[in-house]
Amino acid sequence: MTKIELVVDGARVADDVEPRMLLVHYLRETLGKTGTVVGCDTSNCGACTVHLDGRSVKSCNVLAVQADGCEVTTIEGMATDGELHPVQAAFHECHALQCGYCTPGMIMQSADLLRDNPDPSEEEIRLGLEGNLCRCTGYHNIVRAVQTAASASAGAAGGAS
Numbered sequence: 207m208t209k210i211e212l213v214v215d216g217a218r219v220a221d222d223v224e225p226r227m228l229l230v231h232y233l234r235e236t237l238g239k240t241g242t243v244v245g246c247d248t249s250n251c252g253a254c255t256v257h258l259d260g261r262s263v264k265s266c267n268v269l270a271v272q273a274d275g276c277e278v279t280t281i282e283g284m285a286t287d288g289e290l291h292p293v294q295a296a297f298h299e300c301h302a303l304q305c306g307y308c309t310p311g312m313i314m315q316s317a318d319l320l321r322d323n324p325d326p327s328e329e330e331i332r333l334g335l336e337g338n339l340c341r342c343t344g345y346h347n348i349v350r351a352v353q354t355a356a357s358a359s360a361g362a363a364g365g366a367s
């Protein structure tokens with residue numbers, strides 16, 4: 207067993223883990239963060255996407271020990287003070303989900319995409335989300351949601367200046 211200490215959704219945690227344990231399993235099984243889901247076993251679907259030190263990663267592709275000393279944000283840490291994150295709000299507003307299985311990963315990846323590029327074109331959004339698969343929506347409303355979140359953030363920034 208290996209001791210790890212990290213911050214998950216703002217809370218400091220420390221655990222002894224098997225060196226081969228995947229981050230997604232640590233989050234779900236040890237910490238009970240079941241909002242992060244497993245959609246494949248091939249690192250393809252992106253359903254398990256979380257932020258590791260602020261960047262999106264597929265948590266089925268990262269060992270828990272690799273997150274030692276890091277900050278992890280899951281979908282469960284995106285809302286603040288009961289307020290949905292702008293990307294969460296936009297997915298809700300645009301009906302950007304059907305079964306919802308891909309949604310946590312889509313939202314985490316979209317937030318990362320918008321941090322790098324606050325005003326992406328449709329093509330840039332589709333490219334940015336190409337590692338996240340959805341078998342329900344046809345992606346149209348997901349792209350709209352990301353555009354809506356981008357506009358909302360631009361509006362908020364404009365309002366703040």
Ligand code: FES
Pocket residue numbers: 243244245246247248249250251252253254255264265266267
């Ligand atoms: S569960 Fe991680 S990419 Fe599919």
Ligand code: FES
Pocket residue numbers: 302303304305306307308309339340341342343
């Ligand atoms: S909403 Fe069902 S997989 Fe995306």
